[in-house]
Amino acid sequence: xxxxxxxxxxxxxxxxxxxxxxxxxxxxxxxxxxxxxxxxxxxxxxxxxxxxxxxxxxxxxxxxxxxxxxxxxxxxxxxxxxxxxxxxxxx
Numbered sequence: 001x002x003x004x005x006x007x008x009x010x011x012x013x014x015x016x017x018x019x020x021x022x023x024x025x026x027x028x029x030x031x032x033x034x035x036x037x038x039x040x041x042x043x044x045x046x047x048x049x050x051x052x053x054x055x056x057x058x059x060x061x062x063x064x065x066x067x068x069x070x071x072x073x074x075x076x077x078x079x080x081x082x083x084x085x086x087x088x089x090x091x
Contacts, residue, residue: 020052027053039064057085 001009012019030053031042041059045051060071072082 023053024050027051027056030056034058055085 027043034040034042039061041061043051043053043057060066060068064071066074068084072084075082
């Protein structure tokens with residue numbers, strides 16, 4: 001690791017609490033606003049673990065009969081940017 005990389009890392013560590021608080025707030029807002037849509041499986045936070053929401057991933061229920069690509073296209077038309085995330089091992 002170079003000195004510059006170390007300095008950047010130290011600066012990031014010093015700001016981690018603020019960053020995590022902001023990401024948790026955003027994740028909780030997404031959950032609050034999207035929880036009315038039963039066709040979406042949202043991230044779950046267990047009592048024994050806090051989600052830092054580094055990525056807010058959702059899963060479409062099969063009842064939507066919509067692929068992730070089609071869903072992303074519809075969201076893009078509404079001005080919402082998305083990107084693919086992890087694929088299941090079965091895919």
